[in-house]
Amino acid sequence: QEWQKLNYDIYTLRQTRKEVRSRWKHILEDLGFQKEADSLLSVTKLSIISDSQNMSKARDILLKLSEETNIFPTSWELSERYLFVVDRLIALDAADEFFKMASAVYPKRPGADEGPRPLPS
Numbered sequence: 001q002e003w004q005k006l007n008y009d010i011y012t013l014r015q016t017r018k019e020v021r022s023r024w025k026h027i028l029e030d031l032g033f034q035k036e037a038d039s040l041l042s043v044t045k046l047s048i049i050s051d052s053q054n055m056s057k058a059r060d061i062l063l064k065l066s067e068e069t070n071i072f073p074t075s076w077e078l079s080e081r082y083l084f085v086v087d088r089l090i091a092l093d094a095a096d097e098f099f100k101m102a103s104a105v106y107p108k109r110p111g112a113d114e115g116p117r118p119l120p121s
Contacts, residue, residue: 016073023071024085027101031094040088043081050091058086061095069099070106 021041028037049055062083066072089095 016076020072020076023106024082027071027098027105030101030105031097033094041085043084047084049084049087051087054087054090055083057095058083058090061086061090061099065099065102068108069102070108071102 024041025037028040033040049058062078065082065086066076066078072078086095086098089098
């Protein structure tokens with residue numbers, strides 16, 4: 001029984017991670033990063049922050065994303081992985097647009113973890 005619970009917890013965590021990644025990829029593609037979305041989301045142990053001055057701005061944007069949108073599920077603990085992604089968006093001057101799009105597609109509202117809203121026209 002313990003193994004079944006552990007396997008279920010691992011499966012649930014993986015599905016949640018896939019869903020969060022899918023949400024980010026969806027927004028990146030809508031912002032015009034169709035070809036670059038996967039590489040922008042790719043974070044390894046060798047990944048570095050492009051500019052240490054961007055670190056606090058990246059943290060602020062990531063925190064704002066978690067508080068003001070449903071891009072992350074309510075049970076989600078912020079991952080450092082997305083700090084690197086936001087840093088890359090800052091370097092591309094696309095972080096503010098990403099936040100605006102995330103706010104439009106994944107607005108903060110009760111029960112909004114099901115999926116994205118259609119993009120505003």
